[in-house]
Every structure is written in C-alpha cells, then in structure tokens.
Amino acid sequence: MTEEIGRIPAGGFRELGPINWVLAKSAARTVRAPRMHLFATLGQHKRLFLAMMPFSALLLRGRLPQVDTELVILRVAHLRGSEYELQHHRWMGRRRGLDDHTQELIFAWPDTSGGDLTDRQKTLLRATDEFILNRAISPEVWQQLSSHLDKRQIIEFCMLAGQYDSLAATMSALQIPLDNPGQSDRYR
Template sequence: MVPPRIPPGGRRELGLIGWLFCKLASRIAGVPEMHLFTVFAQHRRMFWTWAPFGWVLLRRGRLPGRDTEVVILRVGRVRNSEYELQQHRRIALQRGVDLQTQAAVFAWPAADRLSARHQAMLTGVDELLTTRAMSDETWQRLAGYLDRRQLMEFVMLVGQYDALAMWLNTLGVPMDYPD
C-alpha cells in the first residue's frame, strides 16, 4: 500500500462543517476517524458534491443492498483496494452477504456458490472493469434480473467504486480499522 500522500485533515483543513460531518461519520462507524472523509473533505467542493451521489448509490439506490455490496466487493477485489474491502466486508455482512458468499465473490469466476443473479452481476462487473463496456450477452443476462433504472445504476455503481478505488489506492488513504 502507498504511504499517505495526502494526510487526513483536521478542523482547519476540513472547515467546521466538514470536520463535524467527519466526527459524526466516525462515531456512527465506531472508529476514531473515517480517513476516506478526512482526506476527501479537504477538497470541499468536490467532497460535498460527491457525498450525496455516493450516499444514493450506497443506501438509496434501486439495487437491493445485498446486490450493491456484491458489486462493491468485486470492484474492491479486482482493483486491490484494501480500504474499500475493509469497509465493505463489514457493511456486506450487515446487508446479508455472509463470509462464504464474500469468499465466492473474491474467487469468481472459479466459485460455484453464487446465485445465477450474482453470477450475471459479477460477469458484468468484470467486463466493465476490463473493457470499459459490456457485451450484449451479459447485458441481456443482467436485464433478466434488473429493470432499466437498476441497469443504469449498476453501471454507475461499478464506475463510482472503480474511481474511488483508484483514488484511495493512489492517495494512500490510511485504513480505519486496525486489523
């Protein structure tokens, strides 16, 4: 992992509202500091634009939470984003993705424990990450499980967490939980 290139900020770097937001987020997560936020919020305009978008994809989207976490875990695994994986392994458990399913997501395509729905989703994730597009065959498979808005959201979810993984890995954002 890259050492922190931009260290987490404090009240001065984050501004009062950003600092309070980060403190509240840390308390909710049960960690001393949410480093994703204390680094990101140093670019206030970008952070306050991104935060609602990320929240919608994570908690208010059209995809069921279990599907959202399967997608995020796969992106985190393919992109070697330890920060993303550390956060979303925990969230996935809360959203019904047990450890065996998580292991199958990480082992994909060599795993056979996944539902046909999740196999189609992981095929879509891998295609998007590899080719930046999706084949007609995979699109049709996914369309058998997802409606039009869910399909649009699926592609955006993969793109959002791909970009976030790149950002986390490049900036060397420190882990939140001691392992």
C-alpha cells in the same frame, strides 16, 4: 502505534471546515474508527466533497437492493485490490446478507463454479468484471443483466461500479491509510 499518513495527511477542523469535519467525525463513529481517513482527506476539497456525498449516498441506497449493491462494491474492491473498501464493505456486506462464505465466493469468482451463488449474483459478478476490466458489457452479459434489472437499475449498476472503481483509484493514488489497520479484514 503511530498513525499511518497518506500522501495528503488527513485534515482536521481547519482543513475540513465545520461541515466536512462533522461529516468525517460522524462517519468515523459509524465505522467505529478513530478517524475516517477517506473523508478527512477528500473533505479538504470542500465543494467537491460536498457534491460527492449525496451522489455516493444515493448509490448506497438506490434502486438496487442493498445486498446487490454490496456484492458489486466487494467485487470492484477485490478486482482493484482496495483493502480500504474491503475493510468497510465486508462488514457492511455481512449486515446486508452476504455472509463470509458468500463473500469468499465473490472473491474467488470466476475460478469457482459459483457454488451457492444465485443466478442473479453470478450475472452481477459477470457484469461487474466486464465493466471494470473491459470498460464495456458484452451483448450476452447485457442480456443476462437485463433479465434481472430494469433500465434504471442497469444505469445505477454502471454508476455504482464506476464510482467505486474511481474511489479505489483515488485512494490508491493518494495512499489513504486504513481506518482500522489492526483489524484489517483480509479478503483472500
């Protein structure tokens, strides 16, 4: 099987430099992939990548509970059809408490009554949908969100949804291939 190549081929040591090469190799090991194409591509813009990494890491382990973070990321990935994000974050979501049934409810939202979703999860899904699809949050959903999150968490929610929307668009435009194409974790 030949490796799929994006519009900007994944870089090696020369293109990434020592720091980004180590980060890309470490990330690939973490996700059990031969190569983490996202890091091996974006890492070719050395300064931008090094600036983005702490911000992304902070969002993944910020003030929002990790289960909420993964719910938002999965919803953004679903809305944007980002198979790359879904492949990584379905697995991460399971580790954070979002089992396959809950993930299916996240992807089916709002065409389902929400079934086993909590009021907090439904509110996060409403807010994510409005943020991504409308670039705004209505007063009604803002009030609901405010009943679950404090002001710092709301700021973080917006930055998280925006970051993963941006990543989905970047991966799509650059046609970054999946890290484990044979193990595609379909979400539909």
